[in-house]
Amino acid sequence: MYKCALVLAAGQGKRIKSDIPKVLHKVCGKEMVIHVIDTIRKAGIDDVNVIVGNGAELVKERTQIKNIEYSLQSEQLGTGHAVQCASEFLKGKQGIVAVFTGDTPLIKESTIKNLVESHIENNNSATILTSIVEDPTGYGRIIRNGNEVLKIVEHKDCNEEELKVNEMNAAIYCFDIESLCESLGKLNNNNKQGEYYLTDVIEILKSQGKTIGAFVTDFEETIGVNSRVQLAEAEEILKNRINLKHMENGVTLIDPKTTYIGIDVEIGKDTIIYPNNILEGCTVIGNNCIIYQNSRIKDSTIGNEVDIQSSVILDSSIGDNTTVGPFAYLRPETKVGKKARIGDFVEIKKSTIGDGTKVSHLTYIGDAEVGKECNFGCGTVVVNYDGKNKYKTIIGDHSFIGCNTNLVSPVEVEDNTYIAAGSTITNDVKEGDLAVARAKQKNIKGWVDKKGLKK
Structure with missing residues (x-):
């Protein structure tokens, strides 16, 4: 059976007090509307x-990578008007529209699947997603007969x-498309708000003798975000859900409360994540890694078997058995090989570092290709920018490479070479x-006495 979905994303969200449309605010690193779209797709609705x-x-700019279609609601005249x-x-x-x-x-893939299955199995014209809550104040009530x-x-x-009814409307629905389209033409705005309500479609279908069903899910999944407070609550719920998934899959989180993992992050088993780490985007971490505290990836x-200490790694890749940090900064398009060492206060940008190479401390490498089993002394700088253009260095x-070396790009240092310090x-x-490229040392005898600097 054909299935499609509508996502209502036209509101500004006055209570969230932002110049950004409400649905573009992020939860666990991803825009709320993209969470919804991704979950719909995972549930089999393309x-x-x-x-x-x-x-x-x-909204279009942020969601266009999802290959979706758009409809414009130029005036916000209610949920029924949005669907119109x-x-x-x-x-x-013909078929089903959710x-x-x-x-x-926070809506789950399994809940969407179950909602659609319930709709089909019971041959409903409409199926409403609902929740049971202790205090349904402010919510629309579901009135049933069995x-x-x-x-x-x-x-x-x-x-x-x-x-007294504590079953509330979660504002998520499944409709027979033809029944919905017929009912949309019968909506009116004879209410105090002057708006067209999608809930009125239920009454119209019922008056026609159509079957209306409901599927109950956890209230937590149905929470809508209308304020910064609710945004933080959704963040906490989803964070806990993500962390639980990883722990169940064999990842050790030393302190889940201070570990922030994006929903699309993948982590291998027996990896240990220390407190105060932020793992974002489409990050993939292998098996048996240790991510020490205060890193952002x-x-x-x-x-596999990579150790990272208190470092920032962005849009980069790191090979097996490599160590990074503390306080390293790997900028986008950096590729570090296997069994390498990227040490403290090292910055690498748009460069390839070969297997077994050691860049131990206080070094900058930019726009470079570095071979395998090289050694960089402290304070090395790849001088890749002349004030106008950037150039490449090949090693x-x-x-x-001796301490305090400047490699002025473009330059090539071939295999098995030595660069003298300084x-x-x-x-x-x-x-x-x-290669030795420094001035010959000259000592000026008695200079301190002549300058009157002796203490």
């Missing part, structure tokens, strides 16, 4: 239409008996050579 309004161009704006997307389609809000990032839903009653319209690939295998290298160094 055809997705996002209904945009406030900040439409920015997607009429062109739904036109001529409707979501873009500010519910398994059949009779109506949704808004809190302000409930009578005494209806106020984003969109990077870390091999061959088994080279030894040298500034501006010309290529041939294989097997020792």
